[in-house]
Amino acid sequence: MKKIFSVLILATLAFGGCLNNFDEDEKSYSDMQISIQLNYPAQSEFGPQAGVSVRMTETMKGTVYEVMTDEKGMATFTLVPGRYNAVATDKRAENATITVFNGSLNNRNISMADDGSILPIDLQASSLSQLVIKEFYFGGCKDNEGSKTYQYDKYLILYNNSDLDAPLYNLSLSMTYPYNSSGTNYDIVDGKLIYDLGEDSWLPAAAAFWTFGPTDEVVKPGEQIVIALNNANDNTVTYNNSVDLSDPSYYVTYDPEDFYNASFHPAPSANIPTSHYLTVPVKLGTSNAWPLSGISPAFFLFAAPLGVDLTEFAMNPDNQNLYNNMKAGARFKIPMDWILDGIEVFKAGDSKNNKRLLSTVDAGAILFTNTLGYTCYRNVDVEATEAIEGNKEKLVYGYQYGTADLANGSTDPSGIDAEASIRNGARIIYQDTNNSTSDFHMRRQASLRD
Amino acid sequence: MAAVLSLALPCGAYAQKFTVSGVVLNKETKDPVDMAVVNLPNSELWAVANDKGEFTIKNVPKGATKLTISCLGYVTQEFDMNIQRDVTNMVFHLETSTLAIDNVVVTARENQNSMTTSRTIDRTTMDHMQMINVSDITSLLPGGSTINPTLTSASSAKIGIREYGESSSTIGFGTGIEVDGVRITNNANFSAMTGVDTRSIASANVESIEVITGVPSVEYGDIATGIVKINTKKGRTPYMLSTTINPRTKQFALDKGFDLGDERGILNFSVERARSIQDLASPYTAYDRNTATLNYSNTFNQGENRQPLRFSIGFTGNLGGYDSEADPDAYKNDYTENRDNSLRVNTQLNWLLNKSWITSLEFSGSVNYSDRQQRVNTNKSSSTSIPARHGEEEGYFMAQNYETDPDAAVTLIPAGYWEELKIVDDKPIDFSAQLKANWAARWGSVNSKLKVGLHYTGSGNYGRGVYYDNPKYAAENWRPDDWSQDPFMHNVAAYIEEQLTIPIGSTSLDLVAGLRNDNTMIRESVYGTVSSLSPRFNVKYTVFDGRFRKKGAALRSLSFRAGWGKMVKLPSSYTLFPSPIYNDTQVFASPAASDGSSFVAYYMNPTISVYNPDLKWQHTNQTEVGVDFNLYGIQVSLSAFYNKTVNPYIVRDIWTPYTYRLTTIQDLNGCEIPIDNRIYSIDRQTGVVTVTDKTGTMESFTADNTTKNIFRASDMADNGSDYTRAGLEWVVDFGQIRALRTDIRVDGAFNYYKHVEQTIMQSYRTNANGADGQPFKYIAWNVGSANASNGSLSKQLNLNLTLTTHIPKIRTIISLRFESSLYRFNQSLSEWDGGTRTYAIEGHDPQNDPIIGQDISKGGYYTVTYPAYYSTFENPDKKIPFFEAYQNAKQNDPELYSDLTQLIQISGNNYLFRPSKTSAYCAFNISVTKEIGKIASLSFYANNCFSNMGRVHISQNDTYLPLYKSTYIQDFYYGVSLRLKF
Incomplete structure (x- = not known):
């Protein structure tokens, strides 16, 4: 009798325990x-x-x-x-x-x-700007033996997406601090970025920004300019997977007074005229190279209005800020209304990526895997492009450079091969919704290698 | 004084001399134990038993004396005797040292007879803890913590005695390591000021280790904190084959002492191989040690009325090092190889003259030569040419192609792929010779021992320093620095020491006073010959001597000791010959040609170390007091010490202004010469760049330039602020609980360390620009470093409990060790005698938030650290007080204000100066040794055997850290060792 009784009690307890577990299990998957x-x-x-x-x-x-x-x-x-x-x-x-x-x-x-x-x-x-970032290649590629990475072939392509001439007056390139998206971001306080201040918002430009200066040059509609960010030489001689940046029409960020690191900023090719050099008005901090991240940068363009002296602006301590009180994190405060375009890159496969660009500049982020020669390329705006008279016949479909087959890869949903179309004489309008999640994809190879 | 006076008196009337003789036998087999050493330490007399076990000692003074008998493989015996007449026909029995005997100790044994704090670790203890490296014994010192034995870590192979608080890169510099009387130093190391790497010392061949931590005798020089004396096996032994295995290390050793018979002496030979891998998952990167030792020892001139001479000569060779070449996971052809080969020859002579004016004469000499060459091979590539700066002279230099001029100050490494093989050729050599005379005498009941000695050491380096296998691909900023061209360092020391033992009633007073004079000579050095004096005193007062106390007394023994000494530490070659500093500034870069080559010009400004005429030798003043007593059978030993290291060596930077000319690519815009025909050159003095036409057709073009002001660095050896260390060590031995056959021992240490660097040192913001966009033009004069804090205070309390169970019947010994850290305190300090160094601010903006008068050590505030002074480019020597100038500039000079703000250091958080207390944590270790028959012995240990998964709380920022895989306690680890004796 006692035995049966105790067995019954034990069985009840066991079932009761299991039942509880069932409930919780259900809840966590519901x-x-x-x-x-x-x-x-x-x-x-x-x-x-x-x-x-x-x-x-x-x-x-x-x-x-x-x-x-x-x-x-x-x-x-x-x-x-x-x-x-x-x-x-x-x-x-x-x-x-x-x-x-x-x-x-x-x-x-x-x-x-x-x-x-x-x-x-x-x-x-x-707002959308005339000049947009068409391609941002910063991840580097593998060397000829396939083991080590070569990361000094970074470049940027700016494209005039509108119908009017786009001026390069005071156009500047910059990146935020922290340089990478993963890890702790001390700018995020209570879930909000400290520079997200509505009308008074600003974006941090870390260490230095490169500028065209007060130039009269313009980019015509449908035209692009290539800016080499590290070296402007023919890298394909040594690295077969890299790009040739020594074309005389290209630009280069080169200012040896401030950044003279021989690996990051070697002298540009003699083909490139000195008028194509972007310079640094003021440098903050002690680095001897512009530390653009090869993993997950947050990059943006801005143009100071007519009459503003960028050197004066940069030297004014009211326009400077320290990231988390670190002298190494000294940066400039760029007013929101100067900002033209931006791209936020997140490291693919990392679960803790923090946004650094404000939603009005770039609401989303593109997931990127570096060192393999991939690049961030803008998607084509199908409606606007096909709407242009005479375009539809020249467009080339069947885009093969997407990486949707890879983990964390992406491709151009329009299916239009923009580079081939341009070579075919078409005019491309790229998609710009200030949201790089939908505006960019990870392209298998740099467009300069096509 | 007493010694000097009594020399004049005739000795015969006061000293009656007798003869002591006897025979030494093995307790079990009753065979004679030849080569046993019979020692009378009070009168410094000894004799070595012959092959019949017989010994005779003449001229033994009348009175009480201690007698010890020791022999390798046997337990040392100690007796007290009172010599009143000739003593002959004594029979001594020695027991073989196994676990079957009663008195086995597997912890460090306090030397009761020593004047200062001294401990001995015997072979049984080393076998029980399975020592792979001699540095493993530090865990046996009071309060010591176990580290998992490995050969792949250079920093854990250094022994630092009472060096709590020392950084892992300089630890061990002040501790002396001696092997068979031969000092192994690290003075000839040009790359670092660090302790001796003990990995090349074969551990299986060690017989005993003595660690002296108090104020040592003046015969030991060139140390700061303590000395570790390692004695290798000398004597007849059976074949001993031992293997020790733990997850990352395997060690095999074989040693034997051959008796050459017919009084021809003993030959000890030992070979050892140990291999440690760094990563279990990738067993390719490993450190190897292959050592062979050969030692011949003999006693000559024995017999009646003769003066015996003990002689030994030893050779030790080691082939080993660290090699990552075979690692398939590394990049193709990237590997590192560190050789650690050494050859050591040492000899010792001990001649017992036994005359009335001299008792014995000792000589020891050694030569120690190592080859520590390091080879690092890296695969490199570049798409543009890399300018490689190798020039050693001042001036403007333009890069040249390597083929055009291999000796150019700047050569170009062409674009493409290449392999860079860097070789660090380090071949330090040390010599040493020491002659010591002992004179023991007795006046009435007072025993006197006088020691006079002469000690010479020399050290140098035959290595070439850093060089590259292919000079075309030498690294960008390499300059040759041949260490073999630097002169040797010679040190000659003379010392004298007197030890008096004065009985006062039933108590006795020991006094030791010694003086050592060190002279250092470095030929051609601006530092010339430097002399220093180190006096050392020790006193020990024995109230109750355990051997003579009546049974049943509560306090069975009691003695007090105190010591004071000054220990001078010579600087190493790293301080005396720091490498020159080469300041290179890029002044021009030509546009790149189609092959990626760009001609770069530099302004080179090499500086050599500034001679410091006021450089003083570093010394440590050490004070120690101790008490040893035995209360109801509980043996207690307490020592407290206070060490102050005065004038420690530092190297500090000196910045001097200079001007250079910068030429940009834009300055070449007027040049019409086609790119491929251009030859660039720069004037060495003026820095003007000229472009000439290779074909000679066009005219040369002279480029414009702009002037830039900047600072260049040189350095100087100097003395820094004092280090203070204090501590308390205790060992309480509760004795054996007979019924459980278990011995309980509690030991622990409390350590205190404080150091604040207050030397004013210059710093400069290299590569930074000022508010005007030009290179930064101010020098900061900081109190200590430019960091937010300039010192630290730390305290630590460790407590260990060891339970040793020894069961002779089954020849087993089991020890369970509980190691705990009860208190750990760490605090960053920022102090300056000349004012305030660091201020707390309200928010965290150093420019706009006001300074508030809060105590920074409470935490909760961000802090700003100001330099003491600053100086300008125009007037670099004028020190302008920083604080006032900064407040002034805030109102009146915004550009200066912005520049000076760059010199301020802001703390990264608001708890930097808050004390950090770590909560207590502990670990358990267990070791077991079992002897199987007479031939084999098996040991097993497990460190952190319960794998402590707890957490510790850090009070500084209120965080918790897990103990698992942390630096606080060792990881769970185990090892097995098997020793065969045949």
Whole structure:
């Protein structure tokens, strides 16, 4: 009797314990409903509309969810708990003026307790510029033996995406500090970047920025300029996987008074005239090379308005700031309205990437794998490009340089081979929504090698 | 004084001399133990037993004396005797040293007879802990922590006695290591000021190690904190084959002492191979040690009325080093090879003259030569030419192609792929010779021992220094620095020491006073010959002597000791001959040709070390007090020490202004010569760049240039601020609990270290620009370093408990060791006697947030550290007080204010100066040794056997760190050792 009794008690306890486990297990795998509400700026003439794409990415596993908003600007997702980034882009055209609204949520932990809640995303209007970053090649390539990496062949291609001449007056190139996206970012306080101040926002330009200076040169519509960021030589002689940057029409960032490191900034090829040198007005810190990251930089272009002396601007201590009080993190504060375009790169495969560019400059980020010769190339805006008269026949489809087959790879959704089309005489309009998640893809090889 | 006076008195009336003789036998077999040494330490007399085990000592003074009998492989015996007449026919029995005997110790044994703190570690202990490297014994010292034995770490192979707080790069510099009386020094090391690397010393051949940590005798010079004396096996032994294996190391050793018979002496031979790998997953990168030792020892001139002479000569060779070549995971052809080969020859003579005016004469000499060559091979490539600067003269130099002029000051490494093989040729050699005379005498009941000696050491380096296999591909900023051209360092020392033992009633007083005079000679050195004096005193007062105390007394023994001494440490070649500094500034770079080559010009400004006429020799003043007593059978030994290292060596930078001319590519814009025909040249004095036409058709073009102001660096050896170390060490031995056959021993140490560097040192912001966009034009004069803190304070309390269970019947000994750190305190300091060095600020913006008067050591505030002075390019020697000038510039001179802000160091967090206390943590180690029959002995140990997975709390920023795989306790580790005797 006693035996049966004790066995019964034990069995009950065991079952009870298991039942509890069952419940919890179910809960941790069950879905929940999260809604994202897009809030448009108060003073804007545009309001919520249906069909705006909101994309949520789970940072640890990389799963992407995409839902369109309803007419009230709300998108409802069915998700599992995790840590998410959310990005929303709404492009509105009125009378040939294009306004883009961008907003994002970064590294937001969503747990079962958030089931049924509504998360707001405040959209901010951002303007599109004439000169856009068409290609940003910074990851380096492998040497001829395939083991070590060569990273001194970085370059940037700027493209005039509009119909008017784009001036190069006071155009400058810069990057943020921290140089990389992973690791702790002390600029993020309570989930917000310290320079996200609405109208008074600024972006940090670390160590130094390269400028064309007060030049009268312009870039014609549909034309591009190539800027070599480290050396401007024919690298393919030594490294077969690299690029040849010694063309006389190319530009180079070269200022040996400030940056004279023989590996990072060797003398440019004699083919390149000295008028094509970009210079540094003021250097902060003690480095002898411009430390552009080869892994995950946040790069942006800005142009100071007419009459502003960039040297004076840079020397003014009110325009300087220290990252986390570190002298090595000395940087300039570039006002928001000077900024033309930016690209934020995240390291692929890393679960903790932090955004450094504000949503109005770049709401998203492109995932990138470095050292293999890949590059960040802008997607083609299919509608605008096909709309141009006489273009459709010259466009080349069947784009093969995408990397969608690789882990964390991406490709141009338009399927248009932009370089081949341009060689064929077509005019390409690139997609620009100030959101590099949808505007860029990781291209298998640098376009200068095509 | 007493010794000098009594020399004048006739000795015969006061000293009655007798003869002591006897025979030494093996306790079990009753065979004679030949080569046993019978020692009378009070009168410095000894004799060596002949092959019948017989010995005779003449002229033994009347009175009480100690008698010790020792022989390799046997337990040393000690007796007290009172010689009143001739003593003959004594029979002594020696037990073989195995685990079957009663008295086995596997911890460090305190030397009760020593005047200062001294401990001995015997072979049984070393076998039990499976010592791979002699530096492993530091765990046996009071408060010591176990480190997992390995040969792949150079820093853990250094022994630092009472060097708590020393950084791992300089630890061991002040501790002397002696092998068979031969000092092994690191003075001829040109690349670092660090301790001796003990990895080349074969550990299986060591018989005993004595660690002296108190104020040592004046016969030991050139040390700062302590001395480790390693004695290798000398005597007849059976074949001993031992292997020790732990996860990363394998060691095999074979040694034997051959008796050559017929009084021809003993030949000890030993070979050892040890190999340690760094990473279990990739067993290619390994450190090897292959050592062979041969030692011949004999006693000559024995017999009645003769003066015996003990002689030994030894040769030790080691082939080994560190090699990563075979590693398939490394880049193709990238490898590092470190050789660690050495040859050591040493000889010792000990002649017992036994006269009334001299007792014995000792001579020891040695030569120690090492080859520490390092080879590093790297695969390199570049798409543009790399300018390689090799010039050693001042001036402007333009790069040349290597083929045009291989000796050019700047050559071009062409674009493409190449292999760079860098060789560091390090061949240090040390000589040493010492002659010592002992005179022991007795006046009434007072025993006197006088020691007079002469000691010579020389050190130098035959190595070529750093050079490259293919000079065309030598690294960008390499200059030849041939160490073999630097003169040798010679040191001649003379010392005298008197030890008096005065009985006062039933107590006795020992006094030691010694004086050592060191003279250092470096030919052609501006430092010339330097002389120093080191006095040392020790006193020991024995109230109750355990051997004579009546049974049943509570306090069975009690003695007090105190010592004071000054120890001078000679600088190494690193301080006396630092490498020249080459300041190179790029002044021109030509546009790159199609092959990627660009001609770069430099302004070179080499500087040699500034001679410091006020450089003083570093010395340590050491004070020690101790008490040893035995209360109810519990043996307690306490020592407290206070060491102050005065005038430690530092090297500091001196910045001097200079001007150079910069030519840019834009300055070449007017040149019409086609690129491929250009030859660039630069005037060595003026720095003006000229372009000439190779074909001779066009005119030469002279480029414009701009003037730039900058600073160049040189350095100077100097003395820094004092280091203070203090501590307390204790050992409490509770004796054996008979029933459990277990011995309980508690030992621990409390250590204190404080150092604040207050020497004003210059610093400069190289590569930085000022507010005007030009190179930075101010020098900072910092208190100590330019960092936020200039010193630290640390304290540590360690406590160890060892339980040793010894069961002679089954010949087993098991020891369980509990090591704990009870208190760890660390604090960064920022102090200046001339004012405030660091201020707390309100927020964290050094320019705009105000200074508040908070105590920085409480934490919670960001801090700013100001230099003491600054000086300008125009007037570099005028020191302008920084604080006032900075406040002034804030109001009146924004450009100066912005520049001076670059010289301020802001703390990266608000807790930098808050004390950091680490919570307590512990680890358990267990070791077992079992003898199997008479032939084999097996040992096993497990360190951190319970694999402590706890956490420690760091109070500085309130964080928790896991103990697993941390630097606090050793990782879980184990090892097995098997020794065969046949």
